[in-house]
Amino acid sequence: xxxxxxxxxxxxxxxxxxxxxxxxxxxxxxxxxxxxxxxxxxxxxxxxxxxxxxxxxxxxxxxxxxxxxxxxxxxxxxxxxxxxxxxxxxxxxxxxxxxxxxxxxxxxxxxxxxxxxxxxxxxxxxxxxxxxxxxxxxxxxxxxxxxxxxxxxxxxxxxxxxxxxxxxxxxxxxxxxxxxxxxxxxxxxxxxxxxxxxxxxxxxxxxxxxxxxxxxxxxxxxxxxxxxxxxxxxxxxxxxxxxxxxxxxxxxxxxxxxxxxxxxxxxxxxxxxxxxxxxxxxxxxxxxxxxxxxxxxxxxxxxxxxxxxxxxxxxxxxxxxxxxxxxxxxxxxxxxxxxxxxxxxxxxxxxxxxxxxxxxxxxxxxxxxxxxxxxxxxxxxxxxxxxxxxxxxxxxxxxxxxxxxxxxxxxxxxxxxxxxxxxxxxxxxxxxxxxxxxxxxxxxxxxxxxxxxxxxxxxxxxxxxxxxxxxxxxxxxxxxxxxxxxxxxxxxxxxxxxxxxxxxxxxxxxxxxxxxxxxxxxxxxxxxxxxxxxxxxxxxxxxxxxxxxxxxxxxxxxxxxxxxxxxxxxxxxxxxxxxxxxxxxxxxxxxxxxxxxxxxxxxxxxxxxxxxxxxxxxxxxxxxxxxxxxxxxxxxxxxxxxxxxxxxxxxxxxxxxxxxxxxxxxxxxxxxxxxxxxxxxxxxxxxxxxxxxxxxxxxxxxxxxxxxxxxxxxxxxxxxxxxxxxxxxxxxxxxxxxxxxxxxxxxxxxxxxxxxxxxxxxxxxxxxxxxxxxxxxxxxxxxxxxxxxxxxxxxxxxxxxxxxxxxxxxxxxxxxxxxxxxxxxxxxxxxxxxxxxxxxxxxxxxxxxxxxxxxxxxxxxxxxxxxxxxxxxxxxxxxxxxxxxxxxx
RNA sequence: AGGCCCGUAGCUCAGUUGGUAGAGCACCACCUUGACACGGUGGGGGUCACUGGUUCGAGUCCAGCCGGGCCUACCA
Numbered sequence: 001x002x003x004x005x006x007x008x009x010x011x012x013x014x015x016x017x018x019x020x021x022x023x024x025x026x027x028x029x030x031x032x033x034x035x036x037x038x039x040x041x042x043x044x045x046x047x048x049x050x051x052x053x054x055x056x057x058x059x060x061x062x063x064x065x066x067x068x069x070x071x072x073x074x075x076x077x078x079x080x081x082x083x084x085x086x087x088x089x090x091x092x093x094x095x096x097x098x099x100x101x102x103x104x105x106x107x108x109x110x111x112x113x114x115x116x117x118x119x120x121x122x123x124x125x126x127x128x129x130x131x132x133x134x135x136x137x138x139x140x141x142x143x144x145x146x147x148x149x150x151x152x153x154x155x156x157x158x159x160x161x162x163x164x165x166x167x168x169x170x171x172x173x174x175x176x177x178x179x180x181x182x183x184x185x186x187x188x189x190x191x192x193x194x195x196x197x198x199x200x201x202x203x204x205x206x207x208x209x210x211x212x213x214x215x216x217x218x219x220x221x222x223x224x225x226x227x228x229x230x231x232x233x234x235x236x237x238x239x240x241x242x243x244x245x246x247x248x249x250x251x252x253x254x255x256x257x258x259x260x261x262x263x264x265x266x267x268x269x270x271x272x273x274x275x276x277x278x279x280x281x282x283x284x285x286x287x288x289x290x291x292x293x294x295x296x297x298x299x300x301x302x303x304x305x306x307x308x309x310x311x312x313x314x315x316x317x318x319x320x321x322x323x324x325x326x327x328x329x330x331x332x333x334x335x336x337x338x339x340x341x342x343x344x345x346x347x348x349x350x351x352x353x354x355x356x357x358x359x360x361x362x363x364x365x366x367x368x369x370x371x372x373x374x375x376x377x378x379x380x381x382x383x384x385x386x387x388x389x390x391x392x393x394x395x396x397x398x399x400x401x402x403x404x405x406x407x408x409x410x411x412x413x414x415x416x417x418x419x420x421x422x423x424x425x426x427x428x429x430x431x432x433x434x435x436x437x438x439x440x441x442x443x444x445x446x447x448x449x450x451x452x453x454x455x456x457x458x459x460x461x462x463x464x465x466x467x468x469x470x471x472x473x474x475x476x477x478x479x480x481x482x483x484x485x486x487x488x489x490x491x492x493x494x495x496x497x498x499x500x501x502x503x504x505x506x507x508x509x510x511x512x513x514x515x516x517x518x519x520x521x522x523x524x525x526x527x528x529x530x531x532x533x534x535x536x537x538x539x540x541x542x543x544x545x546x547x548x549x550x551x552x553x554x555x556x557x558x559x560x561x562x563x564x565x566x567x568x569x570x571x572x573x574x575x576x577x578x579x580x581x582x583x584x585x586x587x588x589x590x591x592x593x594x595x596x597x598x599x600x601x602x603x604x605x606x607x608x609x610x611x612x613x614x615x616x617x618x619x620x621x622x623x624x625x626x627x628x629x630x631x632x633x634x635x636x637x638x639x640x641x642x643x644x645x646x647x648x649x650x651x652x653x654x655x656x657x658x659x660x661x662x663x664x665x666x667x668x669x670x671x672x673x674x675x676x677x678x679x680x681x682x683x684x685x686x687x688x689x690x691x692x693x694x695x696x697x698x699x700x701x702x703x704x705x706x707x708x709x710x711x712x713x714x715x716x717x718x719x720x721x722x723x724x725x726x727x728x729x730x731x732x733x734x735x736x737x738x739x740x741x742x743x744x745x746x747x748x749x750x751x752x753x754x755x756x757x758x759x760x761x762x763x764x765x766x767x768x769x770x771x772x773x774x775x776x777x778x779x780x781x782x783x784x785x786x787x788x789x790x791x792x793x794x795x796x797x798x799x800x801x802x803x804x805x806x807x808x809x810x811x812x813x814x815x816x817x818x819x820x821x822x823x824x825x826x827x828x829x830x831x832x833x834x835x836x837x838x839x840x841x842x843x844x845x846x847x848x849x850x851x852x853x854x855x856x857x858x859x860x861x862x863x864x865x866x867x868x869x870x871x872x873x874x875x876x877x878x879x880x881x882x883x884x885x886x887x888x889x
Numbered sequence: 890a891g892g893c894c895c896g897u898a899g900c901u902c903a904g905u906u907g908g909u910a911g912a913g914c915a916c917c918a919c920c921u922u923g924a925c926a927c928g929g930u931g932g933g934g935g936u937c938a939c940u941g942g943u944u945c946g947a948g949u950c951c952a953g954c955c956g957g958g959c960c961u962a963c964c965a
Contacts, residue, residue: 011927197962205965222965236965271964279965287963348962361963393893400892401961491960522959559913562903565894566958570901572914579927590924637903641912656924664923743931750931756920783922827932838909845908851945859908859946866909 008592012585014549014578017699022137030716031142033081035476042078043481044070045465046143047489047497048151050089051125052096055135057523057557057569058490060541063139064554065520065561065636066488070142071691072631073485075719081481082142083468084133085149088125090457091186091354094416097121114415121416138542139550140694142715147477149468151460152418159467160418160460161434163508168422168432172370173410175422175430179290180409182362183352184308184322188413189366190352191456192406193495195359198349205345206330207276209338210235210252213260219244219252220340221280224347226333227325230314231303232261234281236292238272239265255336256315264296284363302363306413322360367411367420367453374503375402381502387512390634394491394519401495410456417454424449462500465513472508487514490522518634521566523557544574551693552578558692559640580644581696584689587652588700591682594663597675600707604680608673611735611777612658618732619650620681625722627688643689651685654739661783679704684720734773737807738780744806745785745813751802751824752815759788763796764811774809800883805876821884828881835874842867 025031033043044066049059066082074080097120098109109117129150136143149156167173181190206226209218219235235252237244244263251260269292270279283293284300293300303313310325312318317325333339350359379402381387382395389395411420423431425440426447439446463471465487469478483505487498498517505513544553548571555577560567609617623646630639655678662674683704690697694715701714711717745762754760762781766774771792781787798814802824805811842863845851852860 008924010925012925224965269963269965275965281965286965288965289963291963345965347964397893397960404961495961560902565902568901570914573901575927576913579925582927583925586925586928588924593924633905635905638905641903645912652924653929657929660923747931750919753919756930757922842909845946848945854945855908862908870909 008589010586010589012549012582012696014551014581014695015546018138018140018545018550018695021695021698022140025142025713025715026137026145028713030713031082031144032146033079033144033481035480037079037480039077039079041081041480041485042070042073043081043083043484044486044488045083045468045484046085047493048085048087048149048461048464049132050092051086051129051132051150052089052092053132055132055541057539057541057567059132059136060139060553061520061523061557061561061567062488062490063136063141064557065518066486067139067141067554067694068558068636068691069486069488069631071694071715072719074142075687075690075715075717077718079480081144081147083147083149083481084136084141084143084145085464085468086129086133086151087457087461088150088152088417090412090414090417090454091188093121093125094414095186095354097124097416100124109415118415135542138545139554142694147468151457151464155470156460156463156467157418158434159463159471160455161421162472163459163463163504164421164455165432165434166508167369172373173367173432174370175365175367177363177365178368178409179284179287179361179363180366181350181359182304182306182364183355183357183359184304184306185355185357186352186414187306189362189364189409189411190359191409191458193458194353195350196353198351201347201349203345203347203349204342205275206342207340208333209340210261210280211255211338212247213251213253218338219247219263219278220276221278222275222343223280224345225285225326226329227310227314227317227322228282228285228303229280229329230256230310230317230325231282231284231301232280233283233293233299233301234261234296235263236266236270236279236281237263237277238270239267241270241272241277243277255333255338262296262298264292264298266292266295268292268295285361287361290361290363300363304360304362306362308360366409367422367451367455369408369410369459371405371408371503374507375405377506378402378499378502381506381512387502387514388516390516390518394494394517397491398494398499402499408456410459411451411453412456413452414454417457418460420451420453420455422451424451458496458500461497462504463508465501465505466509482509482513483511484514486516486518488518488520491519492522494519516634520561523567523569539569544571548574548578549581549695551581551696554694555580555640555692558636559644561636580648581693583648583652584686584693584696585700587647587656588682588703590656591678592703594671594675595679595705597663597671598679598705599672599676600705604676605673608669609677610658610662610670610674611731611738611780612655613674613677614729615732615735616651616655616658616681617677618726618729619646619655620684621722621726623650624684624688624720625727628719628722631691640692643685643692647685647689651681655681657784658780661779687714687717688720690714737770737809738774738777740806741774741809741811742781742784744804744809745781745787745811748802748804748811748813749785751820751827752813753820754813754815757786759786760813760815762787762790762811762813763793763798764790764809765793765797766809770808802880802883803876805873810876825881825884828877828884832874832877832881835870835877839867839870839874842870 046066047062070080070082101107101109101120133148164173181192181195183190203224205222205224207220207222209220211218221235223229232254237248239248247263248265250263252263254261269288270277281289281292281298283289283298284302301313303310304322305311308322310317310320310322314325317328320328330339351357352359379399382398389398421433423437425443425445427443427445429440429442431437431441431448437448440448465484466478466482469475469482471478489498501513505511541553552574556574560573623642626642627639630642659674659678662670666674683701686697686701698714749760764774775792778790781790798812801812801815803810803812846863846867
């Protein structure tokens with residue numbers, strides 16, 4: 001087996017190992033969670049990606065973080081379930097297939113009809129719908145594929161119908177004729193959330209006059225949408241406005257139709273200081289005006305067709321597009337001498353989130369969820385702490401929205417989605433049922449017509465955490481895994497998804513859907529812009545994994561996931577972590593050269609450890625403790641940096657160098673003992689790193705010697721736990737003195753221009769106890785600092801040479817001349833300055849009586865020690881300067 | 890309009906309860922030593938945006954201010 005190492009390539013090639021291991025894990029069933037298990041449950045339901053999606057960095061972030069959590073918990077002895085699935089994504093998918101249909105056959109969906117179109121979407125889904133989840137596999141996602149779900153599959157359909165019917169029966173779903181946001185291009189209603197407000201659009205405020213119906217005079221109003229005047233059914237003024245008070249109750253004449261329109265007083269809507277203080281009222285096309293209309297019993301006159309053209313109510317303007325009509329109305333008003341000028345005006349244009357079209361408030365019959373009764377428990381659950389947000393600042397965002405929530409328009413005039421389970425009889429009675437009914441529940445009529453609309457995609461997504469586990473059946477899976485442990489998602493869908501799941505979960509399950517909501521930051525492009533499908537600025541993570549490996553990408557994303565800050569992805573960083581994987585690979589190559597010394601049938605023998613063995617074991621346990629603590633707190637960046645720091649800078653930089661003398665020149669027993677420590681620490685580190693870098697860790701782990709009863713894969717091996725007895729070890733810490741001394745000798749060698757390969761002698765001076773401790777350990781210096789002999793002061797003390805000072809050790813290297821005297825003097829001067837300044841600060845503090853009186857004793861003691869230490873170092877620096885003839889005497 | 894976040898080394902960013910400013914990359918010098926040049930060793934580099942306040946002590950808490958970003962909101 002040891003000879004295998006000779007064939008290991010010097011550089012790690014991720015592409016060659018990654019897919020191989022994924023297949024192995026999947027086929028071995030390691031991803032599977034169990035409905036019945038003695039282990040405690042841990043569950044995450046994946047945020048189901050749209051079937052239209054292809055992998056982008058946003059996915060890569062959540063896949064990474066959720067996989068890190070799942071692998072960590074699975075290794076930590078949990079029955080860990082990470083449940084995969086996809087979302088049918090109503091509008092997005094329909095649009096995509098429509099475009100495809102138009103491009104390939106030149107037909108619209110109306111040309112082929114509903115049934116054929118829906119079948120076509122299914123065909124598209126069967127062909128491409130699995131693409132996104134396959135891409136997740138390339139990132140190493142340890143999802144339980146046997147449980148994969150789709151929001152439109154048969155079981156999910158049943159859950160959606162069940163939820164709808166129950167809410168209807170409870171009076172929490174109703175149908176109403178109301179103003180909703182309407183996208184004229186997609187020809188569907190939208191919820192408030194699906195409308196983006198395009199801040200700062202430059203528009204204009206057009207003013208025109210309504211002539212009074214009786215007598216002379218006019219009233220001037222202002223609007224950003226002049227065409228809506230075709231639907232005006234009132235003019236409103238403030239009741240206290242002196243300018244208009246005498247006109248309240250009078251009428252104006254509509255300039256196009258001659259109709260008489262009332263002037264009403266409305267203190268809620270009208271701000272007398274804005275514009276002319278008079279407001280035209282279009283109840284059917286403006287949310288404010290709609291309220292005014294209700295307050296004053298005004299006619300709601302709809303002037304628009306579903307496609308955004310004007311309808312017959314617009315008279316001569318009928319058939320025009322709304323923007324065309326806007327121009328025409330302005331011209332007509334100008335013709336009649338009623339235009340009163342325009343002013344530039346900045347407004348927030350409401351646009352369809354999907355297609356960017358300017359949406360219109362539109363009066364139509366839609367289905368709504370009465371949301372307040374659902375929101376109340378969802379607010380209370382967070383107040384009680386049943387669900388916790390991390391970072392907790394998002395609690396405010398959630399609460400603010402929930403407390404000011406509006407009823408949710410859930411019907412969409414689409415074909416792709418869950419068709420609303422409601423039927424109408426010829427008399428217009430509504431029958432809502434789980435299965436297609438035979439007859440009207442009110443009048444018994446047998447001619448029934450199902451509602452044409454489908455449900456908002458987010459309605460089904462809201463059921464995700466329990467519908468995926470079998471609800472409405474009372475399944476074992478539900479019992480075991482609900483509530484889920486963690487919801488991990490982006491903060492951009494707190495309202496769309498998190499809030500809806502909270503409400504639905506509490507309502508239907510009586511329990512919160514998840515205990516913790518971890519909200520990760522957004523990945524942005526190099527300019528800091530949000531990546532989105534519509535903008536087309538997505539970076540393909542697969543390109544990155546191909547070049548650097550999935551491990552490197554995962555580690556990067558985890559390392560950059562600091563709570564609350566967005567990620568601006570840097571490929572240099574990814575390259576850096578590829579180097580990290582390579583570093584570990586090579587550390588393993590080194591270890592494997594010595595694994596023939598290891599006998600796994602024997603227990604480790606701490607009593608035979610060297611100082612270095614003991615030191616690295618302590619360091620290892622501290623790294624484990626810190627990493628686990630970071631994971632528990634969802635501090636992914638801290639976890640990664642701790643593992644990185646340990647493996648690279650403690651294990652590779654120090655321990656591997658420290659262990660070499662024993663491995664090369666030790667007794668057989670020493671070789672065996674230290675090779676075992678080398679193996680054990682490396683093996684443990686791999687398990688520690690595994691959730692972040694699953695592939696390279698498995699590749700190496702499989703090559704290391706293992707005990708007979710070890711599991712067949714690192715991914716089901718136990719996660720490291722810190723040994724409390726190893727965390728505090730004064731003996732191990734004392735070894736740091738030696739480490740720092742090595743560094744100081746190296747530094748002095750550079751200052752003295754000692755050639756890299758040359759061995760030197762070192763004389764040292766310290767207190768008696770330290771001297772004795774060091775004297776028995778100077779052997780470490782040979783290899784690490786190229787010191788052929790290190791002797792205490794008693795055996796020699798060279799004068800007129802620069803000296804070094806560290807941790808109470810004073811040491812000198814006897815050398816004839818200093819080559820780079822200028823540089824050394826400059827460096828010493830700088831150090832002197834720095835030390836003097838620092839010392840002054842500390843001494844200032846120590847001479848401040850208030851500091852001495854009020855600061856905690858340990859802080860004062862620390863300062864005293866520091867002051868002493870710095871004083872000694874400063875004296876040393878000055879001594880060196882004096883020796884070089886630069887001192888002040 | 891309201892709310893939230895950010896401004897720390899050339900770049901990207903860490904900095905838990907206030908107690909001598911850190912990492913990665915980049916940069917400089919030296920080194921192909923028997924795991925690794927995707928490497929090793931040693932270095933340089935910051936008045937923590939700004940102004941006040943609280944405190945023995947503030948990158949860290951408070952107030953204000955400048956700059957950047959995000960989210961909610963029906964101002965015609």
